[in-house]
Amino acid sequence: xxxxxxxxxxxxxxxxxxxxxxxxxxxxxxxxxxxxxxxxxxxxxxxxxxxxxxxxxxxxxxxxxxxxxxxxxxxxxxxxxxxxxxxxxxxxxxxxxxxxxxxxxxxxxxxxxxxxxxxxxxxxxxxxxxxxxxxxxxxxxxxxxxxxxxxxxxxxxxxxxxxxxxxxxxxxxxxxxxxxxxxxxxxxxxxxxxxxxxxxxxxxxxxxxxxxxxxxxxxxxxxxxxxxxxxxxxxxxxxxxxxxxxxxxxxxxxxxxxxxxxxxxxxxxxxxxxxxxxxxxxxxxxxxxx
Amino acid sequence: xxxxxxxxxxxxxxxxxxxxxxxxxxxxxxxxxxxxxxxxxxxxxxxxxxxxxxxxxxxxx
Numbered sequence: 001x002x003x004x005x006x007x008x009x010x011x012x013x014x015x016x017x018x019x020x021x022x023x024x025x026x027x028x029x030x031x032x033x034x035x036x037x038x039x040x041x042x043x044x045x046x047x048x049x050x051x052x053x054x055x056x057x058x059x060x061x062x063x064x065x066x067x068x069x070x071x072x073x074x075x076x077x078x079x080x081x082x083x084x085x086x087x088x089x090x091x092x093x094x095x096x097x098x099x100x101x102x103x104x105x106x107x108x109x110x111x112x113x114x115x116x117x118x119x120x121x122x123x124x125x126x127x128x129x130x131x132x133x134x135x136x137x138x139x140x141x142x143x144x145x146x147x148x149x150x151x152x153x154x155x156x157x158x159x160x161x162x163x164x165x166x167x168x169x170x171x172x173x174x175x176x177x178x179x180x181x182x183x184x185x186x187x188x189x190x191x192x193x194x195x196x197x198x199x200x201x202x203x204x205x206x207x208x209x210x211x212x213x214x215x216x217x218x219x220x221x222x223x224x225x226x227x228x229x230x231x232x233x234x235x236x237x238x239x240x241x242x243x244x245x246x247x248x249x250x251x252x253x254x255x256x257x258x259x260x261x262x263x264x265x266x267x268x269x270x271x272x273x274x275x276x277x278x279x280x281x282x283x284x285x286x287x288x289x290x
Numbered sequence: 291x292x293x294x295x296x297x298x299x300x301x302x303x304x305x306x307x308x309x310x311x312x313x314x315x316x317x318x319x320x321x322x323x324x325x326x327x328x329x330x331x332x333x334x335x336x337x338x339x340x341x342x343x344x345x346x347x348x349x350x351x
Contacts, residue, residue: 076327
C-alpha cells in the first residue's frame with residue numbers, strides 16, 4: 001500500500017485549517033461569515049476577519065471583551081483557555097493553529113542557511129508573555145475612549161495573522177476598503193513581510209517570540225492531560241531527540257517544557273522508543289523528569 | 291537500595307497526585323468560568339465583534 005505523502009500532523013493541520021476556514025464564498029465576495037458559529041472560538045490563532053473563518057479568534061475575542069465598556073474581565077475566555085489548556089496545552093500550536101502551519105510551510109522553502117538558534121533566542125522567548133500582558137490585556141483595559149471602549153492593541157499594531165488572513169484577501173477584493181488604506185495597513189504589511197522572511201530562516205518565529213496565545217497555552221504544558229513521557233530505563237541519553245526538536249528544547253531534561261508544541265519530532269528522532277505521548281491523568285513519568 | 295526505590299516510588303506517586311489534582315482543579319475552574327461567561331452574555335460581545343469586519347485587525351482603522 002502506498003504511503004500517505006504527508007505526515008499525520010500535517011494532515012491534521014491542513015484539514016483543521018480548511019474546516020475552520022470553510023466559508024469559501026467569502027474569499028470571492030470580499031465578505032466575512034456572519035453566522036452563529038462565530039459565538040465559539042477556535043483554539044488556534046485564526047483571524048475572525050478572514051473571509052473564510054467560521055469561528056472567532058480567542059485573542060481577538062479576549063481583547064473585544066476586555067475592551068468593551070460592559071465587562072472588565074472575561075469569564076468566557078478564561079473558561080475557554082482553562083478548558084483547552086488543561087486538556088491539550090500547546091498541542092493546539094502543533095496541530096490546530098493555521099498560522100503555525102503557514103510558518104511551517106514557509107520554513108520548508110530552501111535557503112542557504114537556516115538559523116537553528118542564536119544568542120538572544122532563549123531570552124526572546126519571554127517576549128510573548130510581555131505582549132500578552134501589555135498588548136492583549138492592559139492596553140485594551142485601560143486605554144479607553146470617551147465611551148469606555150478600548151482598542152484591540154495586539155490585533156491593531158502587531159498581529160500578522162490578521163493582515164495575512166483578513167487584511168490582504170479583503171482589501172484585494174473589496175474596493176471600498178482599498179480606498180481607505182493608510183499608514184496602519186502599510187505598517188502591518190511590513191510586519192507580515194518580516195514575519196514571512198523570518199519564517200523562511202527560523203522555525204515558527206512568531207510562535208517562539210510573539211504569539212500571546214502560545215504564551216497562554218504554554219502555562220498549562222506542565223499539567224495538561226495530553227503530555228509527553230520519557231522512559232528513563234529506555235533512554236540512553238544519546239541526545240538525538242534534542243537535535244530533532246525544532247523548538248530547541250531537550251525533551252529528556254525538559255519534558256513538557258513551556259516551549260514544547262507537541263510536534264512529535266523528538267519521538268521520531270528517538271531510536272529506542274523512549275519518548276511517548278498521550279492523554280493521561282496525573283503523570284506517567286517515573287523519575288526526575290515527571 | 292530497597293529503601294531508595296521505595297522513596298523514589300513515593301516521590302513519583304506524590305508528583306502524579308499533584309498533577310492530577312491540578313488537572314481536575316483547572317478543568318473544573320474552566321467549566322465554571324465558561325458557564326459564568328455564558329450567563330453574563332459575554333458571548334454576544336464576542337459574536338458582535340466577530341460578525342463585522344474588524345478594521346483594526348485588517349489594518350484599516
